[in-house]
Amino acid sequence: MGSGRLVGQFLTVARGATHWMPLCLMFLAALYALPSRGQSASVPGYVFQDCPTCPSMVVVPSGQFVMGEERVSRMRDDSLRPHGPERRINIPQAFAVARFEVSEAEFSDFVTDSGHRMESDCELSDEEVADGVGRAPGALPAVCVSWRDATAYVEWLAYSTGLPYRLLTEAEWEYVARAGSREEWPWGATTQDICRYANVLDESAMRVLSDHPVSRVPDAAANCSDGAATRSPKGRYVANSFGVYDMVGNVWEWVADCSVLPYPDRPTDGSAVLLEADQCTHRAIRGGSWRSRLERQRVTFRGRDPEDTRSDIFGFRVARSLSD
Numbered sequence: 001m002g003s004g005r006l007v008g009q010f011l012t013v014a015r016g017a018t019h020w021m022p023l024c025l026m027f028l029a030a031l032y033a034l035p036s037r038g039q040s041a042s043v044p045g046y047v048f049q050d051c052p053t054c055p056s057m058v059v060v061p062s063g064q065f066v067m068g069e070e071r072v073s074r075m076r077d078d079s080l081r082p083h084g085p086e087r088r089i090n091i092p093q094a095f096a097v098a099r100f101e102v103s104e105a106e107f108s109d110f111v112t113d114s115g116h117r118m119e120s121d122c123e124l125s126d127e128e129v130a131d132g133v134g135r136a137p138g139a140l141p142a143v144c145v146s147w148r149d150a151t152a153y154v155e156w157l158a159y160s161t162g163l164p165y166r167l168l169t170e171a172e173w174e175y176v177a178r179a180g181s182r183e184e185w186p187w188g189a190t191t192q193d194i195c196r197y198a199n200v201l202d203e204s205a206m207r208v209l210s211d212h213p214v215s216r217v218p219d220a221a222a223n224c225s226d227g228a229a230t231r232s233p234k235g236r237y238v239a240n241s242f243g244v245y246d247m248v249g250n251v252w253e254w255v256a257d258c259s260v261l262p263y264p265d266r267p268t269d270g271s272a273v274l275l276e277a278d279q280c281t282h283r284a285i286r287g288g289s290w291r292s293r294l295e296r297q298r299v300t301f302r303g304r305d306p307e308d309t310r311s312d313i314f315g316f317r318v319a320r321s322l323s324d
């Protein structure tokens with residue numbers, strides 16, 4: 001990560017610290033972080049919030065898994081995108097992950113409190129605007145968020161609570177998305193039930209995307225209806241076995257890593273792949289979206305974009321290291 005930019009972001013957050021809200025969050029975080037009697041903050045499945053407006057978190061266990069897949073995807077420019085090589089990853093410690101993607105309301109709290117500037121030409125698509133009529137404000141996942149915005153959010157949350165919030169690493173993301181499954185999809189071998197588990201490019205989305213290029217891609221959509229033509233509010237579909245929602249579909253999720261293709265040999269301990277700032281041309285972003293072809297919904301598909309890219313289908317979720 002570029003140290004100069006990080007310092008700038010920290011100063012932005014630090015200036016926001018003169019506001020009462022971070023102090024209030026710190027105090028409330030201290031109270032909320034205390035586990036209830038008989039519970040431990042590091043027990044897998046334990047759900048907690050560090051403050052009333054903080055993301056809802058769940059503890060996921062340590063473990064091993066095979067990351068990646070011996071597969072390639074053909075991209076729009078006809079290049080081939082590797083999903084591998086397969087490699088065994090050891091996640092040495094339990095950690096906490098947000099049960100949901102960061103919502104518009106949560107991100108708005110951050111922008112208001114920190115004064116973070118969002119200079120962007122990113123706008124919602126016509127399909128989203130039409131679909132958004134009458135929807136509850138703030139309940140949808142935040143979009144038009146760059147990797148830098150997402151990083152500034154987790155730094156603000158960490159500063160405000162005094163707790164080690166951060167982005168997931170790419171390895172952690174795939175570990176959480178698989179949630180212990182060795183099948184091709186987190187819920188089984190096929191996409192037959194995908195509309196129960198995820199908001200993807202489905203029949204309802206295809207009805208509003210008839211003029212979009214994705215409508216001309218063979219086998220792009222699921223042969224079912226998930227009931228959401230565009231973004232869906234958090235937690236509408238079935239959680240995975242770790243108790244986490246929307247890892248597949250809804251909006252893409254930025255992760256911490258510099259994206260290196262194909263995977264380098266190391267690290268294999270679940271930590272992020274990091275490069276010098278001038279070599280880190282792309283950041284990793286995972287999980288597909290409501291407008292992404294099915295191939296991109298695979299837990300092994302490796303999305304990547306420059307870290308200042310904002311898109312109406314790009315969001316993120318937070319993670320937190322556990323100290324005990």
Ligand SMILES: [Ca+2]
Binds near residue numbers: 201204226227229230
């Ligand atoms: Ca959908």
